[in-house]
Amino acid sequence: MVNVHCLNNIASCGLDLFTADYNTESSYEDANVVLVRSAKMHDLDLSNNLVAIARAGAGVNNIPLESCAEAGVVVFNTPGANANAVKEQVLATMLLASRDLIGGNKWVEDNKDDADIAKSTEKAKKAFAGREIAGKKLGVIGLGAIGQLVANAAISLGMEVYGYDPYLSVAAALNLSREVKHVIDVNEIYKECNYITVHVPALDSTKGMIGKEAFELMQDGTVIINCARDVLVDEDVIGDYLKSGRVKCYVTDFPNPKTANMEGALCFPHLGASSAEAEDNCAIMAVNEVRDFIENGNIKNSVNYPACNLGVCATESRVAVCHKNVPAVISKITSAMGGANVNIESMANASRGEYAYSLLDLDKQPDTSIITELASIDGVIKVRVVK
Numbered sequence: 001m002v003n004v005h006c007l008n009n010i011a012s013c014g015l016d017l018f019t020a021d022y023n024t025e026s027s028y029e030d031a032n033v034v035l036v037r038s039a040k041m042h043d044l045d046l047s048n049n050l051v052a053i054a055r056a057g058a059g060v061n062n063i064p065l066e067s068c069a070e071a072g073v074v075v076f077n078t079p080g081a082n083a084n085a086v087k088e089q090v091l092a093t094m095l096l097a098s099r100d101l102i103g104g105n106k107w108v109e110d111n112k113d114d115a116d117i118a119k120s121t122e123k124a125k126k127a128f129a130g131r132e133i134a135g136k137k138l139g140v141i142g143l144g145a146i147g148q149l150v151a152n153a154a155i156s157l158g159m160e161v162y163g164y165d166p167y168l169s170v171a172a173a174l175n176l177s178r179e180v181k182h183v184i185d186v187n188e189i190y191k192e193c194n195y196i197t198v199h200v201p202a203l204d205s206t207k208g209m210i211g212k213e214a215f216e217l218m219q220d221g222t223v224i225i226n227c228a229r230d231v232l233v234d235e236d237v238i239g240d241y242l243k244s245g246r247v248k249c250y251v252t253d254f255p256n257p258k259t260a261n262m263e264g265a266l267c268f269p270h271l272g273a274s275s276a277e278a279e280d281n282c283a284i285m286a287v288n289e290v291r292d293f294i295e296n297g298n299i300k301n302s303v304n305y306p307a308c309n310l311g312v313c314a315t316e317s318r319v320a321v322c323h324k325n326v327p328a329v330i331s332k333i334t335s336a337m338g339g340a341n342v343n344i345e346s347m348a349n350a351s352r353g354e355y356a357y358s359l360l361d362l363d364k365q366p367d368t369s370i371i372t373e374l375a376s377i378d379g380v381i382k383v384r385v386v387k
């Protein structure tokens, strides 16, 4: 039985994909697999039973990736599974920041008992007039799963789109409209664009990336949309730029006591991925990744271990080894197998930074003594008999 613990609610259509071999009611302490959305895991212990964490979503800044790698816990996310939901939220907030639909709606609420509301509407409406987004310039910072969808949709809505992503993947580049102006200096976006939307992960290198220097380059009336993570924008200084009018509106999906009380900030309670479709997509992708890892040892969409795939095991046994990416580990593993007269029929190995992963298909079931021997090799982190 494989014990699964859900730290957040995970859509049932995903959980339903687990067979009777999985117990989805496990405690966190007993879990072999953890499914999570945004729950913070940095202060949680990683038990020896734990082999995988699947983030049903994109951002993994709530998970201690390095400690997990060090403990042989493979962390997965679900790239692109909630991208359309965020794209739609960005488009909606761009319109809300341009036309005062929220103010207008509030006016109707406040005047709902006025018998002459139809007449007073025509006088009141000028207070809520706005601007159109067509013909305006949108800068998209980060052209991954979400950024590319936002950029392409904005082109369709008649905007002039600038895109910046120094690490743009080939797949993302192929999906991007040719009409998107790909800039190599992000300052071009800060200087030129009326709307700026950010879609990069929260990393040490991206924290505070939209700060004083960026605000100083912007035009008056710039709209900034942050449906990625609060730490990307320097929220200690943006209030000053909202007051001066340099920034017209700061849309954030990550309210905190500062921004929730900031005039000119339009805050939402982390709704980007909260569509039924995105929740289903993420749950299904997360469970499929976990099942392939548990049942076959294969790794796809990990954020701390390399991709590695040997398909479905056709030999007597398969062993998976999480290890350090250092010399001689693999030769010691293969020597241990040879010494025990176990033949390796096929093998896959891949590395990612300091960590590596090996899958070995064997002609017979290895004794527990061989598994113990493998686990004791210097540099080996975790050994699992998959079959």
Ligand SMILES: NC(=O)c1ccc[n+]([C@@H]2O[C@H](COP(=O)([O-])OP(=O)(O)OC[C@H]3O[C@@H](n4cnc5c(N)ncnc54)[C@H](O)[C@@H]3O)[C@@H](O)[C@H]2O)c1
Pocket: 057, 058, 059, 060, 079, 080, 082, 083, 086, 141, 142, 143, 144, 145, 146, 147, 164, 165, 166, 167, 168, 169, 172, 199, 200, 201, 202, 205, 206, 227, 228, 229, 253, 270, 271, 272, 273, 274
């Ligand atoms: N509000 C929400 O509910 C919600 C939902 C999904 C994702 N997110 C956030 O949005 C982020 C992006 O999601 P995604 O699915 O597009 O991820 P992604 O990994 O597909 O794309 C991220 C892109 O950012 C680029 N990038 C990294 N550093 C950069 C830098 N310094 N400058 C410019 N580009 C840089 C990468 O090359 C990549 O193309 C996530 O990490 C998460 O924090 C929020």
Ligand SMILES: O=C(O)[C@H](O)COP(=O)(O)O
Pocket: 037, 038, 039, 056, 057, 058, 059, 060, 082, 270, 272, 273, 274
């Ligand atoms: O990074 C993500 O995928 C989003 O921030 C969504 O988070 P959620 O799953 O908690 O809604």
